[in-house]
Amino acid sequence: MTQDRPERADAARNRRAILLATEELLARYRPEQISMEQVAAAAGVGKGTVFHRFGSRMGLMHALMAERALALTEAVSVGPPPLGPGAPAAERLLAFLDAIVDVIARNKGLLAALGHADTTTAKSDEDPRTAHPVYGFWHGHIADLLTAERPDLDAELQAHILLAGLQSRSILLLLEQGEAERLAAALRSLARALLHAPTEDTTG
Amino acid sequence: MTQDRPERADAARNRRAILLATEELLARYRPEQISMEQVAAAAGVGKGTVFHRFGSRMGLMHALMAERALALTEAVSVGPPPLGPGAPAAERLLAFLDAIVDVIARNKGLLAALGHADTTTAKSDEDPRTAHPVYGFWHGHIADLLTAERPDLDAELQAHILLAGLQSRSILLLLEQGEAERLAAALRSLARALLHAPTEDTTG
DNA sequence: TGGACAACTGGACCAGCGGTCCAGTACGTT
DNA sequence: AACGTACTGGACCGCTGGTCCAGTTGTCCA
Known part of the structure; x- marks a missing residue:
């Protein structure tokens, strides 16, 4: 994953931001109450980015x-x-x-x-x-x-x-x-x- | 529930129809794939009825x-x-x-x-x-x-x-x-x- | 038997969801 | 500096659980 052709710097930054935001939301709220849109917002990126990264x-x-x-x-x-x-x-x-x-x-x-x-x-x-x-x-x-x-x-x-x-x-x-x-x-x-x-x- | 003032005959019929339909759907499909609308349709009633009965x-x-x-x-x-x-x-x-x-x-x-x-x-x-x-x-x-x-x-x-x-x-x-x-x-x-x-x- | 009232009905409606799409942006390369 | 491409973001889609209420129907009483 992080080898050969590494992901672009901005992509990497966003990926980490998304994971971090998800983690924080997960710590605070029930998983079912967390929407992908919220994750995106919390990470400061667009919804499309989240789906592009994680499918x-x-x-x-x-x-x-x-x-x-x-x-x-x-x-x-x-x-x-x-x-x-x-x-x-x-x-x-x-x-x-x-x-x-x-x-x-x-x-x-x-x-x-x-x-x-x-x-x-x-x-x-x-x-x-x-x-x-x-x-x-x-x-x-x-x-x-x-x-x-x-x-x-x-x-x-x-x-x-x-x-x-x-x-x-x-x-x-x-x-x-x-x-x-x-x-x-x-x-x-x-x-x-x-x-x-x-x-x-x-x-x- | 089925005491004191019993539910009306049509209500009782529908309640049983809904439970039966749910049961059949549950036997055939994954629970998450079953929408309340499907249940209503399978029971031959409107969606409102399902929610009225079961909340x-x-x-x-x-x-x-x-x-x-x-x-x-x-x-x-x-x-x-x-x-x-x-x-x-x-x-x-x-x-x-x-x-x-x-x-x-x-x-x-x-x-x-x-x-x-x-x-x-x-x-x-x-x-x-x-x-x-x-x-x-x-x-x-x-x-x-x-x-x-x-x-x-x-x-x-x-x-x-x-x-x-x-x-x-x-x-x-x-x-x-x-x-x-x-x-x-x-x-x-x-x-x-x-x-x-x-x-x-x-x-x- | 009939009339009146409440309980029940059903489908249009709503906000919000997961996921898609693609025009635009910005990174890395030469 | 300029170019191609991978990345970006938000408008958009179909569908969901749940609400609402005008109309219907069963039940009870006279």
């Missing part, structure tokens, strides 16, 4: 999400344990969940905004994995770690469930009230329960 | 949800075990989760529609418990059962997490592919893990 509401939210998640992605791939490679899967999983809650807590509306965004455009049968690289990465990582420790579980599905909480309205509400640590604790607790559960048959 | 999109979805959940509510309150009172909390919980998945699977878009509905109108700081009686009831029931077996857990929050999965886009997708039993199994598995997990401190 759609979903594109914008996704770009923001990707940026916010970048540090985490790197920490997981090449960083030090327990987040990065090297620690046992169980520890990495717990650390990763904590890290995700942290990202979400600092960008409350983001996941919900992403959800709402493609709710609006609704490409019917798309695999969410493909549609949302960030979600896909998070989900895949959790599923992998879970599988490593508990190959008997339906890790794919459990990973979805673990992540689903972060998109839930009720839980977002808690986050807004500063209960991030409580959520992290509950998620850790749940994950630990899953890791230590007696072996069982998924067909039952 | 808003959320009102409509909520009414449908309440109707759909009625049988479950009764089964839980006064029905026979394991769903109704009498069975051990752990058993009731697993049975209840199964039952919920069943309701959701047979009305795929409904929970999502509800979520999307108040996403649109967005009464900022409302307690979801108050705002969505059905969700509130489900959440409360799960939290109660969970507390009965595991008073050391943050049951309120765990209940939210358990329910969150049913609103998640990725999981709705599974449901559409007929994987309801797989979801039920995963949820049971998760709940069992929670119930059997070693006692732990929520502050850790």
Whole structure:
């Protein structure tokens, strides 16, 4: 993206202004209350510019999400344990969940905004994995770690469930009230329960 | 609602027609693709009628949800075990989760529609418990059962997490592919893990 | 049976949305 | 300095959820 033929200086400036404005609006208001026009106005650019840069509401939210998640992605791939490679899967999983809650807590509306965004455009049968690289990465990582420790579980599905909480309205509400640590604790607790559960048959 | 001064015959007929039409549309299309105008047309009434009866999109979805959940509510309150009172909390919980998945699977878009509905109108700081009686009831029931077996857990929050999965886009997708039993199994598995997990401190 | 009143009805209407379009602007290159 | 092109912005479009109210229809009472 920022390579080969770099974007023009004004384009880069506007792109950053738009992302920043979106971030600020997202911190202050509910994602659904934020219109693309507002974003444009807040960023001091025209609506056309926003769409030219990001294609759609979903594109914008996704770009923001990707940026916010970048540090985490790197920490997981090449960083030090327990987040990065090297620690046992169980520890990495717990650390990763904590890290995700942290990202979400600092960008409350983001996941919900992403959800709402493609709710609006609704490409019917798309695999969410493909549609949302960030979600896909998070989900895949959790599923992998879970599988490593508990190959008997339906890790794919459990990973979805673990992540689903972060998109839930009720839980977002808690986050807004500063209960991030409580959520992290509950998620850790749940994950630990899953890791230590007696072996069982998924067909039952 | 259907008491004291009953609604006029035509009103009742239209109300049922609207709910039925909504249900059918919800079975066929994504909730976000269904406009109130479509609902009205499908029900063979004017748009004004729909809004007069249900107040808003959320009102409509909520009414449908309440109707759909009625049988479950009764089964839980006064029905026979394991769903109704009498069975051990752990058993009731697993049975209840199964039952919920069943309701959701047979009305795929409904929970999502509800979520999307108040996403649109967005009464900022409302307690979801108050705002969505059905969700509130489900959440409360799960939290109660969970507390009965595991008073050391943050049951309120765990209940939210358990329910969150049913609103998640990725999981709705599974449901559409007929994987309801797989979801039920995963949820049971998760709940069992929670119930059997070693006692732990929520502050850790 | 009929008359009167309220409840219900439906479609024109409104503001605001996400997204498109394209004439004009300003950057980077030579 | 001058040129081509990528970027810009705001008018514009189709459509949405929701409002409004003149006209209709069911119900109740005499």
